[in-house]
Amino acid sequence: MSAISTKNLTKYYGKHKGVSNINLDVKEGEIFGFIGPNGAGKSTTIRMLMQLIKPTSGEISVLNKPLTTEQHTLRNKIGYLPSEINYYKDMTGKQVLEFAARANDIQLKDTSTNQYAELLNFDMSKKVKSYSMGNRKKLGILQTLLHKPKLLILDEPTSGLDPLMQHSFFDLLKELNRSGMTIFFSTHVLSEVEKVCDRVAIIRNGEIIRTSKVSEIQESKKRSIEVQFMESGNLIEKYGLQQMDSAVGFKNGIHYLTVQKEIHNVLKHISQYPIQDISIHKPTLEELFMEYYEKEEGEEQ
Template identity: 55%
Template sequence: MIVIEAKKLTKRYGNGKGVQELNLAVNKGEIFGFIGPNGAGKSTTIRMLLQLIAPTAGELSILGTRIGGDHPELRARIGYLPSEIRLFPDMTGKQALEFAAAVHGIELANSPAARYVERLQLDTKQKIKSYSLGNRKKLGILLSIVHNPDLLILDEPTSGLDPLMQQEFYDMLRELNERHGTTIFFSTHVLTEVEKLCDRVAIIREGRLIRVSTLEEIAADGGHRIEAMFREPGDKRDEYGIRAIDPGAIYENGHHIFHVGSSLNDVLKLLSEKQVHELNIRKPTLEERFMDEYRKPQQQPQDRSVN
C-alpha cells in the first residue's frame, strides 16, 4: 500500500518559492527521510500533506484517499510533530495528553504515549509554561503518538533534545514502526538522523525533488572520497589532472578533496607518480553525498511518481 502519493504536486507563492512538480511515493511501514536545507520546500510539502494548505496544481493521496477538499477523518489517522511546539501554557502535561486522547475518543492509559512518559523522563504534573524547550518537545512527541497514528509526520523532531533523549526518541520510532507498522515521514536537515533511522530518503532542492534512493544506493554510487596533500605547495588540481577526474574538486588549506567512481585504481596510479605528503581514501558520508547532489546543476523533475 502507498501511504503518501504525490504526482506533480505544486504549490506556488507570490515570491515564486514553494514546491514544483513533486513526484513522491511513500510505502506503508517505511521510515522515510525528507531532507534539504531551510527554505527548500520541506515545510510547504508537510502543510499540504496535513491539508493545512491546498496545492496549486497536481495530485495528492494520503492513506489511499485522494485529497480534494477537507478530510478530517484522515487527520484522525495522522500524527504530527511540528518543528516549533505551541501548547496551552496553563495546562499540565498530563492534562494536555488527556485532552488529546479524549479528542480521539480513547483513554490516555490505553495510549502509546502513556508507555513513553517515563522513558522520556517528563514530569507531566508540571504546567507547560514551566517546561524547558526540551520538555516541550518531549510533550509534543507524546501528543503526536497519543492516538497510535497510521502515519506519523515529523518536522525537525529532535531540536531541543539532549543526545540521550535523542537516542531514546530514535528507539521509540523504531518500536512504533516495527510493532505497530507506523509509517514515518521524517523531515530534517540533520543527516545523521537519516542514517540512523530511514529506509529511503528524498532530497529536495529549491522546491524540486532531485533524488529518491535507499541509503544503500546512495552509499553504492558514492564512489570514494580522496583527500590528498602534496609535498609541492599550492593548488595542483589542474596541473595534476584532478579536475579531469572530478570537476567539482575542492582545494582548501593545502588539501585537495575530490571524488571518484569506479576508476580508483587509475587515480592511485596517477597519485603514485606525485610527491604525496598525506593521503586519505574512504567512502563518503551521507552529508558529503548530500552536498554533492546540491553542487550538481538543477535538473527538471521526472514526470512519474518514484516508488
C-alpha cells in the first residue's frame, strides 16, 4: 500500500517551472526523505500533496485515495508541518494547542502532548511572542501530532532546532514510526536522512534525479584515504599516485586519495614508501549525495 503516490506531477507558475514530472511512491510504514537544496521544489511538491496549491498536471494519491476533491476525512489522517509557522502572539503555547485540539474534536488532555513536550523540553505556559524560532517549531510539531495522524508530512522540520533537540526529534520520529506512522519529510541537510530514513528521493531544479534506499547508497565501495608520507612536499608525481584508480590531491602536507573500487592495490602501492600517518574512511552520506548531485548537474551542461 502507498501512503503517497504521484504520477508525472507538474506545477508551473506562469512560464516558470516549479516542479516537473514528479513520480513518488512512499510505502505505508516507512520514513521517506525528500532531499534537495532550497528552491529545488520540495515545498511546492508538499503544498500540492496538502491541496494548498493545484498542480498544472499529474496525479496524486494519499493513503491510497486520489486527491481529486476536498477530502476532509482524508485530511484528518494527515499531520502537516509547514517550513514556516506563525501563531497569534498573545496566546500561550497551551492555548494554541487547545484551540487546535478543539478544531479536531478532541481534548488536549486526551492526547500525548505532555509526553512529547517533555521530550522536546518545551514550556507550553509561555506566550508565543516569547518563543524563539526553535520553540515555535516545537509548538508546530506538537500541533501536528495532536490527532495521531497515520501520515506525517514535514517540510524542513529541524530548521530552528539546536543539535540536541534535533536528536530528540529524530528519536520521536523513530518512536512514531514504530507505532505504525508513515513519515515523509523534506530537508536540505543531507546528513539528516542517515539518522532515520528508509528511502530517499533527490530533487534538483524541480525534477527527481534519484530515488533509492539509504542502505544502497551506504554500501558504496568508495573510500577516502588521507596519507602523510615521511618525505615532505607534494609527492603525487614522484610516487606515481596519479596512475592508480583514484582521484588524488595534496593540501597542507596531506595526500588525499578517493578510491572508487577495491583499495587493496592502492594500499599495496603506497606502502612501498615510508608513511608517517594514514586514515581510511567511507565517505559520509552527505558527500555521496553531493557527488551524485554535482555529477548530474555537470551532465546537463
